[in-house]
Structures are given as C-alpha cells and as structure tokens.
Amino acid sequence: MVMRLKLFFFFSVFTCLGLFAQNDKVLLSQADSAYAGGHYRRALEMWEALMSQGKFSADMFYDMSLAAWQTGDAVRTLAYAKRAQRLDPLLKDAYVVEELARNRLDLSSPPREFWLFRWWRIFYTRLSANVWAVFALLWAWLTGLYLLILHRRGKSLLEKGVVWRTLGGLFLMFLSLAASRAQWHVQAVPEELVVLKPASLHVGADADSPPLEELSAGMELRILDRIGNWYKVMTSSGQTGWVEDAVVLAS
Secondary structure (H helix, E strand, O other): OHHHHHHHHHHHHHHHHHHHHHHHHHHHHHHHHHHHOOOHHHHHHHHHHHHHOOOOOHHHHHHHHHHHHHOOOHHHHHHHHHHHHHHOOOOHHHHHHHHHHHHHHOOOOOOOOOHHHHHHHHHHOOOOHHHHHHHHHHHHHHHHHHHHHHHHOOOOOOOHHHHHHHHHHHHHHHHHHHHHHHHHHHHHOOOEEEEOOOEEEEOOOOOOOOEEEEEOOOOEEEEEEEEOOEEEEEOOOOOEEEEEHHHEEEO
C-alpha cells in the first residue's frame, strides 16, 4: 500500500511538471504567433509573463526588443536588447537593435568592453550553469581518482609531472565553478537598469526622501543594492542614490 502511494505521488509530480512545461511551450508559441501577426503588444505581454516565471532565452529577449521597437518603445527596446547580449554575447543583431534604440533616445554608445572580459563572457555563456557545475565535479573526481591510483601504485605525488597534472585538474575545476557561478548570475541577477520614464534619484529608499538628481527616460543605471521596491543605483556620472522599481526595467 505504501509503495503504491509513493508511486502515485511521484507520478503526480512528474505529470504536473510536464503540464507546466507544456503550458510554457503553448504560451511561447502563442507569443510567436502574435508577433508574426503584427500584434506586438500582445506578444510582449505573453513574453513578459514567461519572463516573470524565469522562462527566457537570448532569442526571446531579442524578439522582445524587436516587438518593443515596433510599438515605438525605445526604452524597452534598449533594455531587452541588452538582456539578449548578456545571455549571448555573439548575438550580433541585438547590438544593432541596441544602437537603433540609443539613436532614438539620443544616448551615446557605451565604452568598448575590454577584450579579456568579452572573451570571458563569450566563454561562460556557451553552456548552462548546471552543465558547468557538472564539469567542475567531473574534473574534481578525475583529479582525485588520478592521485588515488598513483598513491596505490606507490608513486610519489610530489613528482614534477604529477604536480603539474594535479594543478591542471584543479585549475579546470575552479574555472568550471567560476563559469557556473557567472552564468547563474547572468540568468538570475540583473546588473543594470534602464529608466522607463522621467523620475527622481533619492537620497534614501523612500519617496519622501530628498531628490538628488532627475533621471531621464533611457538612462542606464548600475545596481548596487535592493531593499523592497527600491534599488540603490549608480549613474554614469558616479552619483549614487535610490530609485523605485516601478520606473526602471532590468537590462
């Protein structure tokens, strides 16, 4: 009886997970159809619903930037194009859309990224965070197995060749861990915001706190912290303050 209940429980869980995945696919298909039919606002609403559930990809953000451009919303176009670039730095069309949005908002182009940072972003975005974590475990296991075999054969672990191979395995393990963390951070934690409409930068996380600076639509802000519905941000000029989440969009 207990075994039957367990089987029924696991069957129910997997069935529910399958239904949720199917619903996501249906909603994504409907959004794509709405976009193809010229219903850009409707498509954006469905894509944003998926985004709020943590279901997104570089291609989806790129499509969202195109839909936002078609509706005349240059701010959202900029934000979504930048999100697409974060997930896939090799998506060249997203850079074109970003430049179009910047021109419409009369914003200057961002400083060119240092080549080493760009190479690192391209490297870790090739695989998911989970796959990188598996690689880290694999390198740790192989390195440990290699040392165990040498120890059982009575060989010295301090030989130059052994030390270099061990360091190589540890390097690959930590590199995979760093890539896993970086990819998780890109997918889960926004780093920048785009101002949706004119707003004030405040001294504290309160609408009644004194304003420091007026923010115009399209301004890009770097996230420093968050408390409730307020972000602590830094402007391009180096000014820090707080802004409410209702007037900004993650990019």
